Amino acid sequence: MTKRDQEEGQSNSKSGVAAVDRAFTILGAFTHEQPVQSLAELARNTGLYKSTILRLLGSLEGFGYIRQMADGNYQLGPKLAELSSIFQDAFDLRDYVEPALKDVVNQTHEGVSFLVRDGDTQLCLFRQDGRHAVRDYHIRVGTRLNLDSGASARIFRHLSNPARLPNPLPRYYAISRGEVNGEMAAISAPVFGARNELVGALQISSPIARFTDDHVEMLKSVDTEASVRLSISLGLDPRQFSSDLEALHD
Template identity: 40%
Template sequence: MPAETDTEQKSGGVAAVQRAFAILHAFRAGDTSLTLNELSLRTGMYKSTILRLIATLVQEHCLVRLDDGSYQLGSMLLHWGGLYQTALRLDDHVPAILRRLVQETEEGASFFTREGNLRVCLFRIDSPRSIRDHIRTGDLLPLDRGAAGRVLASFDQTLTPPESFPAQPYIVTVGEREADIAAIAAPVFGTQGSLRGALAISGPAARFSAELIPSMSQALLRAAADLTRRLGGDASPLERPEPPGASFAS
């Protein structure tokens, strides 16, 4: 029996809305449909409560009741997803992420996308330090050199099969694109595992010591995961525990 009580979690929300979203959140990747019993087990709510809420969710096309009595996500969710994707603009999200990353690391932060065999810097926030890596918005750089270029080539499903992606979700390079410059980059994903770009921090190699790279990498991964979630992607590949050793090129 689910452990439902009359006392709702005190999160400032509306109880009925929270319960309705709990039903929608019960669906997981790979689920084609869920029975009433499965919904009850996953949400911890009584079947009677679920049935009252489902009536409205079906009416609003958020759920569909199948002939066998199970329930499937409805077309309204796809409609909302389309509206979200249409309204989504990188410049509403990327600059804020870059500014936070610069504050945390004091190194320059950039966002790159692939243009054929090159990568273009779409957004850039400079380091507050006087000695820094000089990259400008609009710069075209090689795809085969530098951490961001390597990320764009290594995590793009159109170039690399997912089973061949690097074991860890970031790449470090030192002196590869330019002598005495180091960089750390991580992928940013969108819907259906698409690669939206590469988030990178860069600066003088002397400031990317073996002692500092782990903390810098974790700051970068937090930022990449945040941006991935904002762009509708799955951030779980960026939130895995830190494995020993880094993808490193010199």
């Protein structure tokens, strides 16, 4: 497909005005791996003409969404940090999740993440690093993962439909070893909301070398207990939970 075909396809998008779609395409091209990009890189990563990108970059820069650096390259602008702050202020889940994460780290010394499903991906919304010198550096706030593999992916694949959940709920958990990263292992447990809906996954991750049987049993206990407490704090009736543990497998 040529760049012209791609641009015409985007201009026919039903989701909004073509220029807006293209502007969001440019913003979406910036990633943790490529936080700073040249015009040529943006053209390659978006499939848009350089002339189109330059025109939109001017508008985005004027509103603070893009910043041109002294060397001519581009990075995201300060307006996005402001919007992120507004989003976090309105999304009070932080007030419940962050204390739960800190408690898990205090008990296990391992890193723990809170992930949410976002379409056909999962997004790390909150994160507390562990206290070990050797720990999981591969996941942080904003990291996006697919739903094909990993402990938290299994949670989202199996438990996203409230109508299919039993009553009472078992204390679900999922374990993965080397699925997402060959050196890391993880255990994940679901967090539910007041209407039995799956809100997210509480995932503890560590190097595989520390994932011994005894350590896994301890992590399983801490993670499932933390996920139950967090679910209850979010409004789920504690009577909805049974005392039975149930592992999720593919």
